[in-house]
Amino acid sequence: MPAALTRAVSPAIGCGELTHLSRVEIDYARACAQHAAYERALADLGCEIVGLPAEPDLPDSVFVEDVALVLDDIAVILRPGAASRQAETPSVAKVLADYRELALIGAPGTLDGGDILRAGTSVYVGCSERSNHIGIGQLASVLVPFGLRVIPVSVSGCLHLKSAVARVSPDTLLLNRQWVDPAQFRGMRVLDVDPGEPHAANALLLGETVIYPASHPRTRERLDTRGIAVQTVDVSELEKAEGAVTCCSIIFETAVRAR
Ligand code: CIR
Secondary structure (H helix, E strand, O other): OEEEEEEOOOOOHHHOOOOOOOOOOOOHHHHHHHHHHHHHHHHHOOOEEEEEOOOOOOOOOOOHHHHEEEOOOOEEEOEOOOHHHHHHHHHHHHHHOOOOOEEEOOOOOOEOHHHEEEEOOEEEEEEOOOOOHHHHHHHHHHHHHHOOEEEEEEOOOOOOHHHHEEEEEOOEEEEOOOOOOHHHOOOOEEEEOOOOOOOOOOOEEEOOEEEEEOOOHHHHHHHHHOOOEEEEEOOHHHHOOOOOOHHHOEEEEOOOOOO
16 A cells, blocks of 8 residues: 655745745645645545644645655655755654665755656656755665666756656656756656646656646646546645645555565
């Protein structure tokens, strides 16, 4: 059974990091309701929710994706590129230690989970403002023994690689080519976001269904046309904090236990 590690929205979410967005007020109660509906969508698709309590002093801590990468063989505790987010890792590491052996990205390496996109044995990692070459090199060393190949990818104009591209089927990427060059992903089919919806690439593939933000209806139509099953969630308050659907969970198989 898959698990989804999530963390409740911090009451300080309005003070989080912003890189490409201007600050607008976030309705905390609405953000919590949207997060709860997101968790329900994960549960409806078969995930056991492993929920962490809110962290009042860590504004961005709902975006758990950025602090760990969990694979069948190992969990890698990342080192977020924003200093304000580095204290998010210990509580996530403590939970994941029940399920996997842990590896760590160490200083001066930085790596945000939002920059990591797995497709089979390829692990694409965005060279972004948050993830540096040292962190990417450390990840490559950790993953080689498990038969996984890290492929650094150029990305610009957005926060993370997965702001620009995400998987919507085993071999299809939803992608904004203004921010990432599709030629970097060999052997994958590409579905372009609607040009009027630049933030529409972030999608969470769970089994054969894509959890997808309600804010990108024209791109959603493109998914429908391709025959991709979509479960829409409203994450408008979390989008004001520069988050979307991949960043609010870490999905992993629980059947694989630490050896
Ligand atoms: C940040 O800038 O770190 C947060 N405000 C948003 C992080 C979103 N993370 C993600 O999409 N993986």
